[in-house]
Amino acid sequence: MPVNLLAPTADELLPVAGVTLGIASAGIKKPGKRDITLIQLAPGSRVAGVFTQNRFCAAPVTVAKRHLQKAAPRALIINTGNANAGTGEPGMQASKAVCEALAGLLGCAEKEVLPFSTGVIMELLPADKVIAALPDAVADCRADNWFAAANAIMTTDIVAKAVSRQASIGGKTITLTGMAKGSGMIHPNMATMLGYLATDAAVSQAVLDTMLKHAADHSFNCITVDGDTSTNDAFMLIATGQAGNAEIVDVASADYTALAAAVTEVSTLLAQAIVRDGEGATKFMSIRVEGGSSRDECRKIGYAIAHSPLVKTAFFASDPNLGRILAAIGYAGVDDLDVNALQLYLDDVLVAEHGGRAASYQEADGQRIMRQAEIGIRVVLNRGSADATLWTCDFSYDYVKINAEYRS
């Protein structure tokens, strides 16, 4: 049961000028499933991307990175049901064959197509099935197809994840629409998630790259479900330049600040939606570590808490066994940490200080907060001014069930 997460309605999702989307069924894993999503971009569009850092990155990731370096993309082609990862050279050929076939249909170059795959790993992508479905996907392309696309890219997701925002930039109304998929194997540096965010703003390539990195570092790279990092993740930021604003070329400009804030907001909502839909999730936890000497140490401590199966099962049980959080802080790998100097809060309740339980702490207060669906954990290190906020979910019977039976 996703935690406080509603699927978007079709009419909430705004078309982005210069972007059309088409869905089709290739029958990769199950006959009739809409498993192919095509995103077409108008000429002049710019794309920035970040990809998984897994050394076993999938064939489509390798191909997409190469193509992105060579040319401005005209199309993105996404399949579910098969990740085409751990498939060696035949996997590379399959991904390239899909790009080549789509390029032929669209009249563009192979390098102008970016492939994305998600699903089971170590099974070769049936390129012939994907290629056979491409004409249907092209024929289906419409600007108002975001809702169908957000549904078509799901795998173990329960709820589709997509959101739109508008902002006024340089006197023009700018539209942003994004969608994402993912619900397990979620970890920084791109877990099994795919994210696509398009805006009609005009942005230079260098500025778009910076904006993407900032947004990813404050959204998709701040979430975790189970600590696993997938072979296939990607987050793509598309700017079609059709809104009529003066091209943003300076990261110090007010236009940049306004657009970057909107991009980061949409990215954060999508990233949080992935955690809310985390496999088996029953609780949504925000973990804020502040007063650190560096953002890196704040993230280390936050992830030690977020990844601890003992902490996650205690939250599932609504059990204020909060010593488990202290233990996780203690093994986070911050060698010179003075555990007597920090405070631990659960929402607004001071739980621990001076190396132990706070004198004012009452178990009833802890119990009350642990029963909530959304819980804030705050660690104040009192040794600097850096901070970091991460989002995660609890660890339930259903997590085991979902992952034990994924292929069955």
Added chain:
Amino acid sequence: MPVNLLAPTADELLPVAGVTLGIASAGIKKPGKRDITLIQLAPGSRVAGVFTQNRFCAAPVTVAKRHLQKAAPRALIINTGNANAGTGEPGMQASKAVCEALAGLLGCAEKEVLPFSTGVIMELLPADKVIAALPDAVADCRADNWFAAANAIMTTDIVAKAVSRQASIGGKTITLTGMAKGSGMIHPNMATMLGYLATDAAVSQAVLDTMLKHAADHSFNCITVDGDTSTNDAFMLIATGQAGNAEIVDVASADYTALAAAVTEVSTLLAQAIVRDGEGATKFMSIRVEGGSSRDECRKIGYAIAHSPLVKTAFFASDPNLGRILAAIGYAGVDDLDVNALQLYLDDVLVAEHGGRAASYQEADGQRIMRQAEIGIRVVLNRGSADATLWTCDFSYDYVKINAEYRS
């Protein structure tokens, strides 16, 4: 259900000359539970210890480390039901009060007593209850009490863990008996585990320290259940010097080699017993990474596999979804790893090479091995001569159940 793990019988556990053990009930958590274990050592005994590296180490760990630096111990006092961790200065006072009271009973110095605690964290140890039970523990001390002691130190353990061995060293028969507790929060650098290994051999302090470190690095520091590192762990090696052998003073001697091998064997059996009794475990996995350029990178890759909830749930389900192992290898953090150069085996079956599924691999073979209770995972990196072997268990519904309901 522990995996292929039988409790020892009382007569399998051999007394160690110079060591007596006594059990008592302090009613720390549950009335009547035998929750206090005392180990008394004859004068002239030497003790080496390794302790948790958690920055939030428990009060007894801090006290035991200090005492061990100051004097040769005459007694070790262990309680279950309360870890006395995250308890600040009052926790320190409680641990010291226990040591002081026991020293008074035994006629030794407070610094000659080492305290150990395991159980719930962030609750102050009720020192008065422990102190009240000490006379019973002293009165119960016998050389043939290892079986009762191994049972008394258990917390969530299902099966008691203890083993004896004998070896011939310099013409004398040497006895080794060890016991351990632990079944969750098990991770290198001492997870929630306590281990005590006593021998009657004569060994210099410096050699004993070296022997302990080697044994820990090849046993307790090679296991993981859930990646959590506890606040309380300790592994103590005791040498009473009563066997009559010539004192071992040289790590290059044949006597050292023989004794160290026996110590490491007993330590490894105890460490593996902890994994076999891992919370909710249904499978025992040996993960061997070989052909690495360093032991450190082999351990990194091994632990990435061992900690992955996706891998662990796949083993629970007997599902040969082996791409999850490749993904874990890929995100282990070995930056220059060439994933096309490695081989992955499941027992003797080659699963993957050249970056993907091996041409010879049949899913039926993978399925057959995944159904076994004991499974060997072998990764051959083909880039050097270093190796490492780790042991872990799978991740089941019962792991969540046990840890969600631990305090209930």
